[in-house]
Amino acid sequence: MSRVINFYLLSYSIGSLKREKYKNIFLFVVISLLVALLASTFFLSNAMKSEYNTLIDTYPDIVLQNQKAGVAATIESSIADKLLLLDGVKNSEARVYGSYYFNHADSELTIIGVNMFTPSCSSFINDLMQKHSLHRGEILVSSNVKNLFNNYYYKEYFNFIKSDGSLKKMQIDEVFKNSKNFFNKNTLVMLKSDARDIFDYKEYEARDIAIDVANRDEVVSIALKIKRLYPHMNVITKEDLQVEYENLYNFKSGFFLTIFIISFFTFFIIIYDKLSGLNGEKRREIGILKAIGWRVGDVLNAKLYEGAILSLSGYLTGIILAFVYVYLLNAPLLKNIFLYSNNLLKDYTIHLSVEYETLALLFFLSVPIYIVATIIPSWKIATLDADEVMR
Amino acid sequence: MIELKNVSKEYEGGVKALNRVSLKFTEGEVVVLKGMSGSGKSSILSLIAGLCKPTEGEVVVDGKHISKLADHFATSFRRENIGMIFQKYNLIVDLSVQENILLPLVPLNLKNDELEKRLNRELERSNLVSKKDIQVKKLSGGEQQRCAIARANSNNPKIILADEPTANLDEKLSLEFIASLCEMKRENRTIIIATHDPLFFDLDFVDRIVEVGYGKIV
Amino acid sequence: MIISPEVLTIYIIDAIFILFASVAFVISVRIVKNYDVNATTALQYELEKKSYLVATIIRCLFYIKVPFFLFFIFILNNISFVLPGAMCGAGVVNSSSAAVPLLFLKLLNSYLFAYWILLDKDDMSIESQPYIKQKFFLYLLFYLLLITEIYLEFSMFLNIDITSVVDCCGVIFSHTDGSYMAQFFGLPASFYITLFYGNFALLLLSYLVKSRYIFALLNLIFVIVALLSLIAFFGIYIYELPTHHCPFCLLQSEYNYVGYVLYSLLFLGTFNGVVIGLHLFSVDVQKEKMRYSLIFLMLYVSTISYYFLGYYLKNSVWL
Numbered sequence A: 001m002s003r004v005i006n007f008y009l010l011s012y013s014i015g016s017l018k019r020e021k022y023k024n025i026f027l028f029v030v031i032s033l034l035v036a037l038l039a040s041t042f043f044l045s046n047a048m049k050s051e052y053n054t055l056i057d058t059y060p061d062i063v064l065q066n067q068k069a070g071v072a073a074t075i076e077s078s079i080a081d082k083l084l085l086l087d088g089v090k091n092s093e094a095r096v097y098g099s100y101y102f103n104h105a106d107s108e109l110t111i112i113g114v115n116m117f118t119p120s121c122s123s124f125i126n127d128l129m130q131k132h133s134l135h136r137g138e139i140l141v142s143s144n145v146k147n148l149f150n151n152y153y154y155k156e157y158f159n160f161i162k163s164d165g166s167l168k169k170m171q172i173d174e175v176f177k178n179s180k181n182f183f184n185k186n187t188l189v190m191l192k193s194d195a196r197d198i199f200d201y202k203e204y205e206a207r208d209i210a211i212d213v214a215n216r217d218e219v220v221s222i223a224l225k226i227k228r229l230y231p232h233m234n235v236i237t238k239e240d241l242q243v244e245y246e247n248l249y250n251f252k253s254g255f256f257l258t259i260f261i262i263s264f265f266t267f268f269i270i271i272y273d274k275l276s277g278l279n280g281e282k283r284r285e286i287g288i289l290k291a292i293g294w295r296v297g298d299v300l301n302a303k304l305y306e307g308a309i310l311s312l313s314g315y316l317t318g319i320i321l322a323f324v325y326v327y328l329l330n331a332p333l334l335k336n337i338f339l340y341s342n343n344l345l346k347d348y349t350i351h352l353s354v355e356y357e358t359l360a361l362l363f364f365l366s367v368p369i370y371i372v373a374t375i376i377p378s379w380k381i382a383t384l385d386a387d388e389v390m391r
Numbered sequence B: 001m002i003e004l005k006n007v008s009k010e011y012e013g014g015v016k017a018l019n020r021v022s023l024k025f026t027e028g029e030v031v032v033l034k035g036m037s038g039s040g041k042s043s044i045l046s047l048i049a050g051l052c053k054p055t056e057g058e059v060v061v062d063g064k065h066i067s068k069l070a071d072h073f074a075t076s077f078r079r080e081n082i083g084m085i086f087q088k089y090n091l092i093v094d095l096s097v098q099e100n101i102l103l104p105l106v107p108l109n110l111k112n113d114e115l116e117k118r119l120n121r122e123l124e125r126s127n128l129v130s131k132k133d134i135q136v137k138k139l140s141g142g143e144q145q146r147c148a149i150a151r152a153n154s155n156n157p158k159i160i161l162a163d164e165p166t167a168n169l170d171e172k173l174s175l176e177f178i179a180s181l182c183e184m185k186r187e188n189r190t191i192i193i194a195t196h197d198p199l200f201f202d203l204d205f206v207d208r209i210v211e212v213g214y215g216k217i218v
Numbered sequence C: 001m002i003i004s005p006e007v008l009t010i011y012i013i014d015a016i017f018i019l020f021a022s023v024a025f026v027i028s029v030r031i032v033k034n035y036d037v038n039a040t041t042a043l044q045y046e047l048e049k050k051s052y053l054v055a056t057i058i059r060c061l062f063y064i065k066v067p068f069f070l071f072f073i074f075i076l077n078n079i080s081f082v083l084p085g086a087m088c089g090a091g092v093v094n095s096s097s098a099a100v101p102l103l104f105l106k107l108l109n110s111y112l113f114a115y116w117i118l119l120d121k122d123d124m125s126i127e128s129q130p131y132i133k134q135k136f137f138l139y140l141l142f143y144l145l146l147i148t149e150i151y152l153e154f155s156m157f158l159n160i161d162i163t164s165v166v167d168c169c170g171v172i173f174s175h176t177d178g179s180y181m182a183q184f185f186g187l188p189a190s191f192y193i194t195l196f197y198g199n200f201a202l203l204l205l206s207y208l209v210k211s212r213y214i215f216a217l218l219n220l221i222f223v224i225v226a227l228l229s230l231i232a233f234f235g236i237y238i239y240e241l242p243t244h245h246c247p248f249c250l251l252q253s254e255y256n257y258v259g260y261v262l263y264s265l266l267f268l269g270t271f272n273g274v275v276i277g278l279h280l281f282s283v284d285v286q287k288e289k290m291r292y293s294l295i296f297l298m299l300y301v302s303t304i305s306y307y308f309l310g311y312y313l314k315n316s317v318w319l
């Protein structure tokens, strides 16, 4: 059996690419840039997805939310105690938390309310409360928030603005280390009673109820049970959230993909044009090759090799460029599209998370498509009449 | 060996290049096709090489009905049996001498040592050993023609077809070319030369001179 | 419905397949109708040129289709992370009625396209081109299958409901379920061992006898026997769990993607074996194909045996 790849033909193809340097460099640059652009968005959205996943891991198994007129509303804290009586429920907590808009710095802060002596459904808070203690009027802030406050000269205390416009002065008590997860970076922790004051909740109100179950397999059946008890409320499981985020980011990258496809097809019209337009010299070369014994298939193979070399090298270069841009340069500009333009997140570094399917997907969108797009121009070249060389 | 039976060739646009031509060439023969420009000499060579198809009649080469073969098979036949030498050398000028010489062998995917053997043989015979890595466009006319001959020989063809081989050469180089033809004749190849160069008309190793005029044999 | 970049990619590639396959289809129709090896007309000359285009398109489609098939399976496994309840591709396949026929059709088309390429190669090596009409006629049929495949693929992704809970492979391939699958799992180990190794032994025998029809037929049977015994019996040794029957989890990283190796070997082996029954090759080519078939299948059988016997050697018990 003859060797599968004809290396002489391959080196002819490489030589042929070199001889049309400028055209091919142009094609190569366009392919690598398109691949790099798309690869960067995928790398970034994958990084975001995995951040969310680690975040969601710290979430409670089930969350119960009250609704008024279809909009999330506060819930009675006492429901937490009732749910604790259900079989299979390990822990339940009426949570008081929310985001607070810090006007001067144009930043969102996340306030988390805690009880000193009852365990929370969040492992993050439980860990934190083992190390620190809190009293009324005191806040615990992450180092990120601490820096932010320092910038605005809130060294000892911070003034929250309540809903009636009055100020609530809180003592900055201790600083905890930033969590690795960037979604937790702008957190500050205080007692639930203080948090209620800031968010203007009544004494018996909470934002929602968090429930942990003993056996993960029972999540769905317990969620159904809760739904039956409180049919007008919203029951959200951890898995629901995971799927939701997954879809959100798929959607975002799908949007980019669409742009990419449009540019790619425009690009193919260009190459089609470039490859079909043959100058006299090129026609002559094909004529010579056929006269000295190259079959249509040989010329076609040479052309397909050219396409394969060009697109494969463009693909690899594009991937490498994207790596450098996202993981070494930390994706300037593009990051802003994926993250809210939040000052606290400015120094967020992207963790390496590459998914094979992303690389495979980009491969399929570049290499085979390019090769297929060159079939017809190559075939036209390969079937040129050879007797032209006799003239 | 080669036979044209009642062959006509009409090009698009109604130009009748050949009109019911019948011709025979035997093995080892050297034949000169002479005739005015436009008389149809090149068309005869194209038909023998299977580069184009007759509109009428049949071309048989070495027992093969080459005019009835699909392009794919006609080309296969050509690469095994026919070496072509053209008026304008028809080398790929951006490639080196050795790349040009090996060009007909590229699709065969031969073993490396076989290629080396053939390359060295042709380089020596055409006296181009020292130039093998030089781009063809940097060669002189005579060297280019020698390179073209070397390429035509690289696949060991039984038949050599030459179309106006000396049109771009001065007399000294033309004689050099004729000498190399003589050598090929000694290797018992069938050689057909289409030309109107009078140098060819009284050579002792030429077996026959056929005159073509207005698509007919005169 | 699922909109993920991966699924969008599948749609795009499919759209390109349809476009090019249709070009090839139109040309093929003309070739089947008008091709005449002896004619010297302009039409014949044009068709001859176009036949290269068709062959190139089909070849390219095939060489893209094969890795694309693997990508497809990979994506099914991935989607399973989005589908509530599914643990691997099996859950996804089970969630849509189009999926099972789609998988079979994909497999069938891989064999058919590979067969077409061989037929073309053989045809292009004989000057009279004896199979020219046959191969383009066959392509007309294959085209219909390809279009059906793509249609099923579209409808599968459009119909997957990401909000409803689906079964995981543990349920689909369970022992206790009353389904026809469960009946296969109930059969004794000796049954599968005899069937699998027996079939392979017969293959070896027929290789020695050199009967091409018997060899091809045994290969065809081996496709079914190998897949069935893999799901019902040998798979549990790869998973090292007596209740885990699933043809998809094999493809996940936990099992070193061994599924891709196994399925590729099985395809290469059986394809080379089956094709010699479909087409009369020259003696040398036929011998070569038989040899390739045997080599790949031998690798397949050794890999399976490695897991199967390896488990026993490690744990000194059978599952």
Ligand SMILES: Nc1ncnc2c1ncn2[C@@H]1O[C@H](COP(=O)(O)OP(=O)(O)OP(=O)(O)O)[C@@H](O)[C@H]1O
Pocket (backbone or CB within 6 Å): A391, B011, B012, B013, B015, B016, B017, B035, B036, B037, B038, B039, B040, B041, B042, B043, B044
């Ligand atoms: N591809 C073509 N299309 C149309 N007409 C052609 C083509 N090739 C050749 N001809 C015509 O056919 C006739 C014979 O051409 P051919 O090239 O065989 O002549 P020739 O004897 O080789 O002439 P020369 O000595 O000038 O090379 C000429 O009138 C030419 O114009």
Ligand SMILES: [Mg+2]
Pocket (backbone or CB within 6 Å): A390, B041, B042, B043, B163, B164
């Ligand atoms: Mg001429």
